[in-house]
Amino acid sequence: MLTVQSLTKTFSTDDAEVRAVDDLSFQVQPGEVYGLLGPNGAGKTTTLRMVLGLLEPDAGFAEVDGVRTESDPIGVKSRLGFVSASDGVYPWLSVREMLLYFGDLYGVAPSVAAQRCEDLATLMGIEPFLDRRAGTLSTGQRQRVTLVRGLIHDPPVMLLDEPTRGLDVVGVQTIFDYIKHLRDVGKAVIVCTHRLDEAQRLCDRFGLLHRGKLQHAGTMTDLKEATGREHLVEMFVDLMKENA
Numbered sequence: 001m002l003t004v005q006s007l008t009k010t011f012s013t014d015d016a017e018v019r020a021v022d023d024l025s026f027q028v029q030p031g032e033v034y035g036l037l038g039p040n041g042a043g044k045t046t047t048l049r050m051v052l053g054l055l056e057p058d059a060g061f062a063e064v065d066g067v068r069t070e071s072d073p074i075g076v077k078s079r080l081g082f083v084s085a086s087d088g089v090y091p092w093l094s095v096r097e098m099l100l101y102f103g104d105l106y107g108v109a110p111s112v113a114a115q116r117c118e119d120l121a122t123l124m125g126i127e128p129f130l131d132r133r134a135g136t137l138s139t140g141q142r143q144r145v146t147l148v149r150g151l152i153h154d155p156p157v158m159l160l161d162e163p164t165r166g167l168d169v170v171g172v173q174t175i176f177d178y179i180k181h182l183r184d185v186g187k188a189v190i191v192c193t194h195r196l197d198e199a200q201r202l203c204d205r206f207g208l209l210h211r212g213k214l215q216h217a218g219t220m221t222d223l224k225e226a227t228g229r230e231h232l233v234e235m236f237v238d239l240m241k242e243n244a
């Protein structure tokens with residue numbers, strides 16, 4: 001389970017202070033897909049960076065399966081999988097070498113990592129290119145490899161940042177299947193995306209973030225009741241007008 005409690009971060013620049021994340025709290029349960037959604041600059045990336053332990057909060061904390069980022073940053077990283085549209089691959093390693101290398105970085109025993117590599121390769125359809133250099137893969141093939149890489153240490157919590165960016169319909173469907181798999185095997189999943197139509201189909205619960213604060217949170221039914229709107233897109237447009 002992931003807990004974010006009263007998380008707050010202000011950035012100071014030469015001419016201004018930006019409260020990027022403002023007293024943000026939410027939880028994601030095992031087997032649940034949570035859409036953390038918001039327009040540009042809402043605070044999504046800053047939140048993920050604090051959950052991952054890459055940025056220190058001014059106040060509040062993130063906790064992954066009972067382990068707090070501030071007290072055990074390595075322990076938290078081993079319990080998190082992170083997949084981002086901007087993930088790179090090591091071009092000169094074969095896909096298998098790269099996956100086993102990441103397993104090793106996470107402290108997974110080589111025999112366990114090798115078996116997981118085989119199982120996940122079958123699941124994500126990457127067996128045909130396991131022994132090809134990662135640098136020769138297409139965007140969609142590379143994306144599937146990064147999805148496998150995110151799971152090589154079998155973390156209980158997965159963070160997906162813009163997972164469908166740049167993918168064709170088949171690639172998007174692969175992400176949908178992957179997220180369904182994550183839900184089925186009981187991972188707690190956070191998805192950040194600007195594709196609100198996809199989010200509406202994918203997520204069990206939502207947090208609509210604007211100016212670092214959750215403006216609405218809950219299931220689609222909760223959000224519809226609270227806003228009187230049918231679709232996330234309309235809710236967002238209203239939010240941005242209200243806060244303009």
Ligand SMILES: Nc1ncnc2c1ncn2[C@@H]1O[C@H](COP(=O)(O)OP(=O)(O)OP(=O)(O)O)[C@@H](O)[C@H]1O
Binds near residue numbers: 011042
């Ligand atoms: N290192 C930084 N220094 C100063 N301001 C920052 C820094 N990082 C983020 N910000 C500001 O904090 C706010 C939130 O940014 P953040 O990147 O978290 O938004 P986001 O929701 O991920 O946006 P996007 O959808 O555009 O990626 C923005 O106003 C941004 O300019």
